[in-house]
Amino acid sequence: MSETVVVYSLFTEFDISLFRSGKHFKLYEKLGSHACHVDGKQGVHFAVWAPNAQSVSVTGNFNGWNPHSHQLHVRWDSSGIWEGFIEGLNLGEVYKYHIHSNTGELLEKADPFALYNEIAPRTASFVSSTWYQWDDEKWMKNRQEVNALDKPFSVYEMHLGSWARDPEDPLRLLNYREIAQKLVPYIVEMEFTHVEFMPIMEHPYYPSWGYQITGYFAASSRYGSAQDLMFLIESLHKNGIGVLLDWVPSHFPGDAHGLYRFDGSHLFEHEDPRKGYHPDWKSYIFNYGRNEVRSFLISNAFFWLDRYHIDGLRVDAVASMLYLDYSREEGQWEPNAFGGRENLEAVHFLQEFNEAVYSHFPDVQTIAEESTSWPGVSKPTFAGGLGFGMKWMMGWMHDTLNYFKEDPINRKYYHNQMTFATVYGFHENFMLPLSHDEVVYGKQSLIYKMPGDEWQKFANLRALYLYMYTFIGTKLLFMGGEFAQTSEWNVNQSLDWHLTQYAPHRGMQRFVKALNKLYRGEPSLYEKGFSTDGFEWIELGDHTNSIFAFLRKGHEEDNDILVVLNLTPVVRDYRVGVPKAGNWEVILNSDDLAFYGSGLEQEQVASDRIFWMNKPHSIQLILPPLAGIVLKRI
Missing domain, CATH: 3.20.20.80 (Glycosidases)
Known part of the structure; x- marks a missing residue:
């Protein structure tokens, strides 16, 4: 055993007990390489778990990658940890572990607990540090206000x-x-x-x-x-x-x-x-x-x-x-x-x-x-x-994309794919994902999953996004989707940011921004996002016209909003039931000209005392084609 490796340990017996029982949750403070001082001397402490090794040594530039000169000591407690202190080393030293296994194999391994590694294809580890003078105390102190399940x-x-x-x-x-x-x-x-x-x-x-x-x-x-x-x-x-x-x-x-x-x-x-x-x-x-x-x-x-x-x-x-x-x-x-x-x-x-x-x-x-349908994934x-x-919520994602891929003339046959999610949607705390997995390997970009000509494709995608942002659960959108990237995601190149100079893509980008603003600004969209109390279908059975209407509810009734989707390319004069009398104002319209829509506007509309869709009042709406509108009582 080389005398250049000092017998020294960062482990207590309690550390070893926790490690062996599967209860040590801060091993990064003990295993790996740590620059430190021992008896007033600068050096690096190395520790690695290799219970089936005959010997373990540290090799690097400092010893010409010699596997014999700096051998670590195995602990006496049968933990399988090899460790030791090498004087004179410091941050920035490059190294590997040379392991002679019980079966006679000679292995060169990067440190499993290394904090920094060489850039591929090189594979060695560096003695490094994660010390940083953080300046985010305000965020860390208050992040529960952003991260809570009843927040956007x-x-x-x-x-x-x-x-x-x-x-x-x-x-x-x-x-x-x-x-x-x-x-x-x-x-x-x-x-x-x-x-x-x-x-x-x-x-x-x-x-x-x-x-x-x-x-x-x-x-x-x-x-x-x-x-x-x-x-x-x-x-x-x-x-x-x-x-x-x-x-x-x-x-x-x-x-x-x-x-x-x-x-x-x-x-x-x-x-x-x-x-x-x-x-x-x-x-x-x-x-x-x-x-x-x-x-x-x-x-x-x-x-x-x-x-x-x-x-x-x-x-x-x-x-x-x-x-x-x-x-x-x-x-x-x-x-x-x-x-x-x-x-x-x-x-x-x-x-x-x-x-x-x-x-x-x-x-x-x-x-x-x-x-899968494994029960209780998000239950205590x-x-x-x-x-x-x-x-x-993978089921929602598959069903929704399958529905929107259909030509509007056929959507009446797939109507239940848009409503089925609420059958199981409150069994878990669901996040709605339109992730990277949906825009690779020949699946096409989101915009090219949509049917129709260029205008219809963009209108469909805006309607899909509006449905996603106003439906139950939290939201996830993969990069590029916010401006309707046309090509599939390619890990080897940048997103096609130049597309945002064109009106359809610029309009999509504005619309996603408007959706985020709406979502963050309307408590009814997030306060009860995982509860049946926060969602109510108003119209879910009109498959002939491919129209859907639902309410989103928060803690205060005055914050409730109404969402109506018309998923055909036909303008419709349509009556929708509402829970309360009053004036209903459109607060977001995916067909707005600013979003590359057709610009069909719905004026503020007063409710009628006409019982409709099991509601005591109703409003008569002009629904834009392939679009969704969000209304709120004022």
């Missing part, structure tokens, strides 16, 4: 590397600070409440969009340093914008320097390929039954909430975690102890993750991308639920 939640989903690029060099990725200069004023102008970053953890394969992660604790160095990312998040916070982050505890890639067979054994992944290999993504599934793996994953969630001030985590591919037979044929999976298809270890992990997050960070949100764990704050 309008999310702009984006991929950092393809949102915008350097116009002088379209191949160059903007860094975090450059993105901040462009993004912050844009989100403020468009009046979204939150942005959601697709995964920004280090990933070697850029076209994976960030979902094939090797460095779970490292912000991608493609865009700059940890502090650069913190500057971006801080800038958003200082302007009242929440930041959500895609988090991927469902699988990881098999890159040689990553987590796969980290110490020559199936350490992080499940050994049984029926549970540990993902056939869809050719990746590896975490062993949720292993205590140390649960500590790793929950620590990673805490890390982003703690060190980066993230306001919520959108958890990717939850369905793939919950079912043992997910994407598997008969014979390719093994039932659980009760003979079922549920992954009980994953269920327990997700419940524990949500309990831990909400107990330590009560003003954040966790959001599940869960595509004490009631048998998974404990998420919200769940993506």
